[in-house]
Structures are given as C-alpha cells and as structure tokens.
Amino acid sequence: MSALIEAFLSAFGDMANHPALVPALFAVALAGSVRGFAGFGGAMLFMPFATFLFDPRLAVVAFFIIDTSITLPLVTNALRHWDWRTVIPCAIGSWVGVWFGAYLLATTDTLILRWTICLIIILLVGVMLTGWRYTARPKTPISLGVGSVAGVLGGISQVSAPPLVAYWAAGPFPAQVIRANLICFFFFATLGSLAAFFANGVFTAQTLALAVWLAPAYGLAIFIGARLFKGSNDTLFRRVAFAIILIAAVTSLPLLDPLMRA
Structure with a gap:
C-alpha cells in the first residue's frame, strides 16, 4: 500500500x-460546462485536445475517473425523467461493447484509434444533419445495438x-428526457x-494523479452548466x-494536429 501511495x-x-x-484544465472546464448543460459531451470536447496533450490511455482513464465520480449527483434528478425502457437495453449493450473497446485501447496504435473515433463521429454528424426523425417508440433490439x-x-x-444522441434526439423525446436518458445511461454504463x-x-498512478488535478475544475463547470440548462428549451438543446x-468531429481530426499544437 505504501508503495502505491508513494x-x-x-x-x-x-x-x-x-x-x-494548464491547457488541460481549460479544456476540462469547457467540457464540464457542456456535460452539466447537455448531460453528455464532456468527453467529446475534452478528448480531442487530451489525446495530443497526453497519451490517449492516460487521458481516457483519467477522464473516466473524474466523470464517474463527479457526475453522480446529476443522476438523482435524472431518474425522475428518464425513459428506462430504452436506457436499460442501451446500457446492457454497452456492457458488452466496452470490453472490446477497452481491449482496443490497450492494444491498438494511437493514430488508428484517433482516426477511428473521428470518422465514426463525422458519420453520425452527417446522419443528424439530414434532419431525419422517427416517431415510434425505440425497439429493444435497436437499443441493444x-x-x-x-x-x-x-x-x-x-x-x-x-x-446515443443520434438515436434519442431523432426520436419523440423532449430535451428533458433526452438529457435524463444520457445521464442515466452513463451511470449504468x-x-x-x-x-x-x-x-x-x-x-495507473499517473491516471489517478491527472484525475485529481482535473477534478475541481470539472466539478465546478458541471455545476454551472446544470444551472444553465434550466433556462433552455427543446430547440436550443438539440442545436x-x-x-x-x-465540434468534436472537427477537432478530432489528426490532420489538424499541427494547427492545434501551434
């Protein structure tokens, strides 16, 4: 134990x-304000910067630690508004998928990981920008997938x-339910x-150290973002x-590394 503490x-x-x-603290504060407002997006804004500020394995796990521990108070209120019939299947599906994702994180080349992430995000942005919507209640097999x-x-x-945003925002749910679904999903996932x-x-000791440095800025920003959500409406939330x-899709592109590092 003493060796771990040392x-x-x-x-x-x-x-x-x-x-x-210092740049990581500014980035995590922005990410926290968005996470508090929208119920998601913290990692999407933080990780593109973090993956070239730090080793992706260090950044991913440190963010996991702070996001998991600090966002727990949001869950209490979200449970009053979530649609459990779609969130629970999504969470179960994520329990299966995350094992494969964690394996890739531990074994795959960093550049390949970054290209994979940004291309998937860009594809989903394209789907959402088409304005496609559906009105039926989400089916359990689709939620699992x-x-x-x-x-x-x-x-x-x-x-x-x-x-998840593409799935729920394209459906019949109001902003309050979408935000609650996202918060509850992340809790169970x-x-x-x-x-x-x-x-x-x-x-590792390094991931915990980075998490402790980033946690105060992230927690304060989440509180501010959550306060701002109370004055929003469905249209503003979706926008x-x-x-x-x-923003996450653009800033994730490895091609922009020279500009982002300048």
Missing part, C-alpha cells in the same frame, strides 16, 4: 510540472455519446467500463447537442 505522490508532483496541465456501439466507443475513448478497464490494467458533436 507512486501516486510522485506522479502527482510530476504532473504539476507537466506543460500540458446502439448501446453496443456506444460501449465500444466508450472503451476506446470515453466518447460514447454520438450514437460505468459499471461495465470499470470492470473492463480493471481487466485490461489501464489504471447545442448537434454543435457539440460537430
């Missing part, structure tokens, strides 16, 4: 001098929201992600949701 303290001190820490895709993306990058990450050995995904 490793953490050493990593925590090293992180204080890391040149990427969407959740599986979200689980794979979550295991790779913590960016699991795009297929966390159980599968936690086991998959442990099994693949991606928790913000689509804008979040579009």
Whole structure:
C-alpha cells in the first residue's frame, strides 16, 4: 500500500510540472460546462485536445475517473425523467461493447484509434444533419445495438455519446428526457467500463494523479452548466447537442494536429 501511495505522490508532483496541465484544465472546464448543460459531451470536447496533450490511455482513464465520480449527483434528478425502457437495453449493450473497446485501447496504435473515433463521429454528424426523425417508440433490439456501439466507443475513448444522441434526439423525446436518458445511461454504463478497464490494467498512478488535478475544475463547470440548462428549451438543446458533436468531429481530426499544437 505504501508503495502505491508513494507512486501516486510522485506522479502527482510530476504532473504539476507537466506543460500540458494548464491547457488541460481549460479544456476540462469547457467540457464540464457542456456535460452539466447537455448531460453528455464532456468527453467529446475534452478528448480531442487530451489525446495530443497526453497519451490517449492516460487521458481516457483519467477522464473516466473524474466523470464517474463527479457526475453522480446529476443522476438523482435524472431518474425522475428518464425513459428506462430504452436506457436499460442501451446500457446492457454497452456492457458488452466496452470490453472490446477497452481491449482496443490497450492494444491498438494511437493514430488508428484517433482516426477511428473521428470518422465514426463525422458519420453520425452527417446522419443528424439530414434532419431525419422517427416517431415510434425505440425497439429493444435497436437499443441493444446502439448501446453496443456506444460501449465500444466508450472503451476506446470515453466518447460514447454520438450514437446515443443520434438515436434519442431523432426520436419523440423532449430535451428533458433526452438529457435524463444520457445521464442515466452513463451511470449504468460505468459499471461495465470499470470492470473492463480493471481487466485490461489501464489504471495507473499517473491516471489517478491527472484525475485529481482535473477534478475541481470539472466539478465546478458541471455545476454551472446544470444551472444553465434550466433556462433552455427543446430547440436550443438539440442545436447545442448537434454543435457539440460537430465540434468534436472537427477537432478530432489528426490532420489538424499541427494547427492545434501551434
């Protein structure tokens, strides 16, 4: 135990001098405000910056730690508005998909991971921009499939929201239910992600140190974002949701690395 504490303290001190820490704090604050408002999008905005500020494995797991621990208070209110008949199948699907995603995170080349993430996001943005909508209640097999895709993306990058937003925002649900569905989904999906990450050995002293540095900024920003949601409406919510995904798609492109690093 003492060895683990010493490793953490050493990593925590090293992180204080890391040149990427300050830009990461600004990025995680922006991500937190969006997460608090929309119920999703924190990872989508943070990870494109984080994956070239830090090793993707470090950034993904550190963000998982802070997002899981800090967003728990949002779940209490969301459970009053969620549609459990579609969220539960999506969560079950994600428990299966996240194992494959976590395996890819631990074994696949970083550049391949980044291209895969951004191309999937761009594809889903295209689907949503067509304005396609459906009015029927989501079917359980479809929910399972969407959740599986979200689980794979979550295991790779913590960016699991795009297929879920495309699925629920294109349906009959109002903004309050969509936001509640997303918050509750991430709560239940966390159980599968936690086991998959442990099994693949991606928790380290460095990930915990980075999480501790980022947590205060993320938590404060989530509180501010949640307050702002109370004054929004369905149209504004959907526009913000689509804008979040579009920004994430563009900033995820590895081709933009020279510009983003400048």
